[in-house]
Amino acid sequence: MTVAADSAPEAASLVQSIDWLAIAPPVITAAAALAVLVADLFVSERRKPLLGHATVVALVAALAFLVPLRTGDRSTFCLTDGAQACSYTADHFAVVIQALVLGGALLTALLSLGDTRKLPAGEFWFLLLSSAAGAALLPASRDLATLVVALEVASLPAFALVGIKRGDRRSSEAALKFFLSSVVATAVTLLGVSFVYAATGTMHLTEIASRIDEVPGRLSTLAATGVVLTLVGFAFKTAAAPFHFWVPDTYVGAPLPIAAYLSVVGKAVGFSGLVLVTVIAFPSYADVWGPALAVLAALTMTAGNVAALRQSPTRARSAVRLLAWSSVGQAGYLLVPIAAAAYSSDEQIGSTVAYALMYAVVNLGAFAVAALVARTHPGNRISDYRGLYATRPLAALAMGFFLLCLAGLPPGIIGLFAKVSVFSAAVDAGLGWLAVVMAVNVVIALYYYLSWTATLFRAPPAPASGDEQPTASRPPRAPAPLVTAVVLTAVAGIALSGAPQVILRFAAVGLF
Numbered sequence: 001m002t003v004a005a006d007s008a009p010e011a012a013s014l015v016q017s018i019d020w021l022a023i024a025p026p027v028i029t030a031a032a033a034l035a036v037l038v039a040d041l042f043v044s045e046r047r048k049p050l051l052g053h054a055t056v057v058a059l060v061a062a063l064a065f066l067v068p069l070r071t072g073d074r075s076t077f078c079l080t081d082g083a084q085a086c087s088y089t090a091d092h093f094a095v096v097i098q099a100l101v102l103g104g105a106l107l108t109a110l111l112s113l114g115d116t117r118k119l120p121a122g123e124f125w126f127l128l129l130s131s132a133a134g135a136a137l138l139p140a141s142r143d144l145a146t147l148v149v150a151l152e153v154a155s156l157p158a159f160a161l162v163g164i165k166r167g168d169r170r171s172s173e174a175a176l177k178f179f180l181s182s183v184v185a186t187a188v189t190l191l192g193v194s195f196v197y198a199a200t201g202t203m204h205l206t207e208i209a210s211r212i213d214e215v216p217g218r219l220s221t222l223a224a225t226g227v228v229l230t231l232v233g234f235a236f237k238t239a240a241a242p243f244h245f246w247v248p249d250t251y252v253g254a255p256l257p258i259a260a261y262l263s264v265v266g267k268a269v270g271f272s273g274l275v276l277v278t279v280i281a282f283p284s285y286a287d288v289w290g291p292a293l294a295v296l297a298a299l300t301m302t303a304g305n306v307a308a309l310r311q312s313p314t315r316a317r318s319a320v321r322l323l324a325w326s327s328v329g330q331a332g333y334l335l336v337p338i339a340a341a342a343y344s345s346d347e348q349i350g351s352t353v354a355y356a357l358m359y360a361v362v363n364l365g366a367f368a369v370a371a372l373v374a375r376t377h378p379g380n381r382i383s384d385y386r387g388l389y390a391t392r393p394l395a396a397l398a399m400g401f402f403l404l405c406l407a408g409l410p411p412g413i414i415g416l417f418a419k420v421s422v423f424s425a426a427v428d429a430g431l432g433w434l435a436v437v438m439a440v441n442v443v444i445a446l447y448y449y450l451s452w453t454a455t456l457f458r459a460p461p462a463p464a465s466g467d468e469q470p471t472a473s474r475p476p477r478a479p480a481p482l483v484t485a486v487v488l489t490a491v492a493g494i495a496l497s498g499a500p501q502v503i504l505r506f507a508a509v510g511l512f
Contacts, residue, residue: 019076022090024065025098026136029105032058033129040122048121052113055125059106059132066102069095075142085204087143093511096353097139097272100360104265105132107364107489111257111371113481119164119255127157127164128261135265139272142280143203144193147273151189151237154269155182158262162254174253181236181246189233195226196281205281213284227285230277231292237270240335241299244328248307251324252317256374259320260367263327264360271334271356275349279341290342293335294434301332301441308448313382313455319370320380322448323363326406329445330359336422336438340429350506351425357503358418358496362405365489369399372478372486382452387460391475396456398490405493407449408442413497421507 020027035058036051043050072092079085105128112124134153141147159182163175197203199219200211215223236243251259278289308325311318337351370380372395377384389396405412408419419442426435496502 017076019074021065021068022074022076022140023088025062025069025102026133026140028058028062028065029102029129029136030133032062033126033133036129037122037126040126043122049113051121051125052109055109055129056106056113058129059102059109062136063099063102063106066095066099079204085142085202085207087146087204088140089142090140091511092509093272093275093349093353094140096357096506096511097268098136100357101135101139101265101268102132104261104268104360104364105129105135107368107485108257108261108265110481110485110488111260111368112255113479120166124161124164127161131155131157131161131261132265135269138269139276141276142205144197144205144208144281145203147205147276148186148189148193151269151273152186154266155186155237158258158266161258161261162250164258165255168253170253171255172253174250177246178250181243185233185236185243187233188229188236192226192229192231192233195222196230197226199223199226205276208281209283212282224285224288227282227288230282231274231289234270234274234277235296238267238274238335239270239300239328239331240296241303241328241332244300244303244331247328248321248324251327252320256320256367256371256380259324260364260371263323263363263367267327267331267334268356268360271331271338271352275338275352278338279349286342290339293339293342294431297332297335297339298434298437299332300335301329301438304329304332305441305444305448309444311382311448313451316379316381318380318382319373319385319452322382322452323366323370326445326448327363329441330363330406332441333419333422333438334359336431336434337425339434340425340431343429343431347507347509348425348429350509350511351421353511354503354505354507355418355422357506358405358414361489361492361496362402362412362415365398365486365493366402366406368482368485368489369395369402372482375478376475382455383461385452386455386458388455389457390460395486398486400453400456401490401493403449403453405497407446409446409450411497412493414493414500414503417500417504421504425507 036054040051069090072090072095074090075086077087109128131154134150138147138150138154141150159175159179162178163172165171196208199215199222200208202208202211212223239247282289304325308322308329311322334352334355337348341348373384374380401412405415408415423435423438426438
C-alpha cells in the first residue's frame with residue numbers, strides 16, 4: 001500500500017511506505033476482532049467457545065510481534081516534506097505500554113473463558129479485541145487525531161462490555177454512568193485539541209511542541225485554553241479526582257473480568273495519552289500542567305484510599321468496590337512521576353511505567369482470585385473471604401501476596417520498590433509536600449489491605465445456631481483458564497519480586 005506525497009520538486013521522496021511490522025500488534029488485534037465477529041455468524045452455539053480460544057491465540061500473536069520491536073526505533077506514516085514528524089512511532093514507551101495492554105487483555109480473556117455462557121459470545125470477544133486494538137494503538141500515536149481516534153476505539157467498546165449483561169439493571173446503570181462521563185471527557189478533549197490545532201496549525205505532537213511557543217499574541221490565550229482542556233479530558237479518562245465518581249459503580253456493575261480490564265488497560269490508555277500530550281506536545285507549558293497534576297495526584301490518592309477505608313466487609317460486592325477505590329488511590333501514585341517530569345526531566349516518566357507494570361500484574365491477579373471466589377459466593381463480600389485458606393489455600397496465599405504487593409510490604413518486594421521509585425521521583429523533583437501526602441496515603445492503605453489479608457487466614461465462620469454442621473467437602477473445581485490466570489499473575493509477581501530490576505530499569509532510562 002502506498003500513499004502519494006506532495007509533488008513539490010524539493011520533496012525527498014514521492015512515495016511513503018508503511019512499516020507493517022511496526023503496526024502489527026494493533027493491526028493483528030483489530031483483524032482478529034473482525035474475524036471473530038464474522039465467524040460468529042457461521043459457528044453453531046455448541047462451538048461458540050472456540051471464539052474465546054481464537055481471541056486468546058490472536059492476543060498471544062500480537063504480543064509475539066512486540067519482540068522484534070523491542071529496540072524501539074521504528075516509525076511510520078511520516079511527513080514527506082522534510083519535517084521530522086510521524087503519526088505512529090514504536091519507541092520504547094509505546095512497546096512497553098503495548099505489552100501491558102495486550103497482556104492485560106489476554107488475562108481478561110482467560111478470566112472470561114467459561115463465564116460467557118450468559119453473554120453473547122461473538123459480541124463479547126469482538127468488543128474485547130476492538131478495545132484492545134485501540135489501547136495498543138494509543139501509546140504509539142504521535143498526532144492528536146490518531147490519539148483521539150485510538151482513545152475512542154479503546155473506550156467505545158468498553159461501554160458495551162460494561163452493560164453486556166442482558167436484563168441486569170445494575171450493569172445497565174453502570175454502563176450509562178460510564179458512557180456519560182466518557183462522553184463529557186471526549187467532548188472536552190476534542191474542544192481542547194481543536195483549540196491547539198487552531199493556534200499551532202499542526203496535529204503532530206513534536207510539531208506542536210516547537211510551534212506552541214511561537215503562536216501570535218492574539219492566539220496565546222486560545223493555545224493555553226486548549227492545553228488546559230486537553231489535560232482535563234485526559235484527567236477524566238484516568239479517573240483522577242474529582243473526575244473519579246464513575247469508577248466504583250462501573251466496576252461493581254460490570255462483569256468481573258471487564259472490571260479487571262478497566263482497572264488496568266483502561267488506566268493504561270488514559271495515562272499513556274496524558275504522558276504523550278504533556279511530555280511530548282506541551283513541554284513549554286510545564287509550569288501549568290506540573291502543579292495541576294501534582295494537586296490532582298494528591299487529591300486522587302487521598303480520595304481513593306479514604307473511600308476504600310470506609311467499605312463495609314459485609315456489604316454486597318464490597319470486595320470489588322474496595323478494589324475499585326483502591327484503583328483510584330493507585331491512580332494517584334501513577335500521576336506523581338508525570339507531575340515530577342515538569343520539574344526535572346522526562347526520565348521521571350519511567351517511574352510511572354514501572355509502577356504501572358507492577359500494578360497491572362498484581363491487580364489482575366487480585367481480580368482473578370475475586371472471580372474464583374465469586375463462583376461460590378456471588379455476593380463477593382470481603383467477609384466471604386474469611387477462611388479462604390482453609391478451603392483454597394493456594395488461592396488465599398496468592399490473594400495475600402497480591403494485596404501485600406499493592407500495599408508495598410514484603411514479601412511483595414516489587415510493590416515496595418515500585419512505591420519507592422515513585423516516592424523518589426517526587427523528592428528528586430522538589431515536590432516534598434507531595435511525597436509527604438503519598439507517605440500518609442500509603443499508611444492509610446495499609447489498614448484495609450492488611451485487614452483483607454488477615455481475613456483470608458481467619459477461621460471460617462461457625463454455622464448459625466440450629467443449622468446443621470456442614471459436611472467436609474472440596475470446593476467445586478475452578479475452570480482451567482481461570483486457574484491459569486491466577487497462576488500466571490502469581491508467578492509473574494513472584495518473579496518480579498525476585499528480580500525487580502526487570503521493570504525498575506525503566507525508571508532510570510529515557511523512553512522516548
